[in-house]
Amino acid sequence: MSKRVTINDVARTAGVSRQTVSRALNDKGEIDGSTKQRVLDAARELGYRPSRFARGLVRQDTTTIGLVIPDLLNPFFTEVAAGALEAARARGWHVIVYDTADSIDEERGTLEVIVSQVDAVVGYFSLDEAELDRHLSGIPAVLIGREHRTPRFSSIRVEGATGVREAVDHLASQGHLRIGMLDHASRAGQSVRRKWFTDAMNAHGLNADAVGNAVQSVDGGAAALHELLAEHPDLTAVFTFNDIIAIGALKAARWLGRAVPDDLAVIGFDGLQLGAVVHPALTSVALDTRRVGALAIEQAGRLLAGETQLPDEELQVNAVLLVRESA
Template sequence: MTDGPVPGKRITIRDVAKSAGVSYQTVSRALNDKGEIDTTTKQRVLDTAKRLGYRPSRFARGLVRQDSTSVGLVIPNLLNPYFTEVAAGALDAARRKDWHVVVYDTADDERQELSTLGMIGSQVDAVVGYFSQPDDVIDRYTSGMPVVQIGRTDVGARFGEIRVDGEEGVHAAIAHLASTGRRRIGMLDHDHHHQPSVRYSWYCDAMREHGLPTFVAEAPQSIEGGQRAMAAMLEKHPELDAIFTYNDVIAIGAMFQARLLGRRVPADFAVIGFDGLAIGNMVEPPLSSVRIDTRKVGETAIDQVGQLLSGTRPEVATIKATLLLRGSA
């Protein structure tokens, strides 16, 4: 008899039936509070379902075809085109499997993330996405469900894991700027919880390699945030001749602001973002960036869900970023 949830495996009604020593139909009657079942048996079934971590799916109860798998994609901000591109990759991969994807936007808010985790178990068969909550919290809310975490490292053993490694790409970006004569290269990092990002550490390491000083400021992850942060940075450090940013959205705002302040991009001021989004081709000059294959991130997440649903924990997937030179650097 199973003693508890099996890591990485979705608990089914048949699992509950086998553990409780009853038929599939008896479990269905107990869970749906139907008649023709005695009180003792019903309670045994309910206790077994709770112990195993069984979560009934609204989709499995009829919102979509019963033979279809539904995946919840949890992202912090749909307005950020990075997450839109990741979602597009996941949707394409899911369509090839004839699966359904439900997208949840947590607005980069911890309370909203908890609320989403609280309801997601009854709506989907598996979860992929970006989470700020610790593993034990995610596990508590998604017990028995396959979960793939994106963009984090050293997650719990029952989770799928996709890492984004931009270290070589950031080093290549700084090396390129240094080779073109830039010596005052700043960084606009994100302002999430006022904690430096891993991209900040990559920037600092790369700057040390070239014996260059660091100049860092925080920026909200938006075009307007990039504009405001760039204005403040250039007021404090007018000697800057290049900027590297946490992501492309911030970079586009920074580039707009630098040009408003009379800087010629890239003649006397270079700009390099991070993500390599398609939107970078829509600005003038086109934005150079440390590029992530965003669609591959989404596709890999769906592939890992498939492995978890089959009872196998996938190997950690690492998506490496590379330098993409366009017109801004």
């Protein structure tokens, strides 16, 4: 195994000192043009590359953030990730991406290794607070779509109550009275989004008990709509936990011969770009996914800098109704 080429090797073959090599490579001043060239040539010839560890050790500038995502293939997380990457690049930060494959064990494993590699952690987690705390061992962390607020931890909240209200308003104004929902139940029981839905329905004096449960996938959404319509054939509109499930619902509706939006109106949640390519284009309670990612990065920066906490409003992104074709 050939030893690593160090700055001293370059210095020797160029006939100068370490420091001069360093000067040449980081083009600081205080160096003669010709010697600089000589050093550069020597470095290239030897195939010298500075050690990021040694460099990082002495100058404390480079910051690296760990982005933890349950599934990169899910377009929602992709969009968030894209927003985060962009924000990070803007400040010259590096982002290590970890895909936990929706597995709690992978998440544990990821956390285990992540803490020794990054300055802060950002993303979606399923572990409970206690274990999260333990694994994180003091690293600043920003949790997305989940409450957890301490000096070391922050969270980015999604505010969808008014957006969902808009959606129900929209449906009601078109005469829909029987509106169902396809929820996505997690370990924690029914979702917040369902609560928003229920509240909005109640505000209209409508009952919100036609709720099905969908697995987090297109096929899951399709299957769930089948079931829901079998139970409640009179539904004329359906609101879904997210766009993925909504697209499944679109698929099932076509299968069942129910035209969208005339025979069945569909409204999703998230406002993914994906919703624009399907037919009919998906109406959705949209949230600025890229902004979610960007906010998380920014907040990680604040935690890193030890700045004072921001008011909740700043750490929140609001969802609004985006009317396309499906409702």
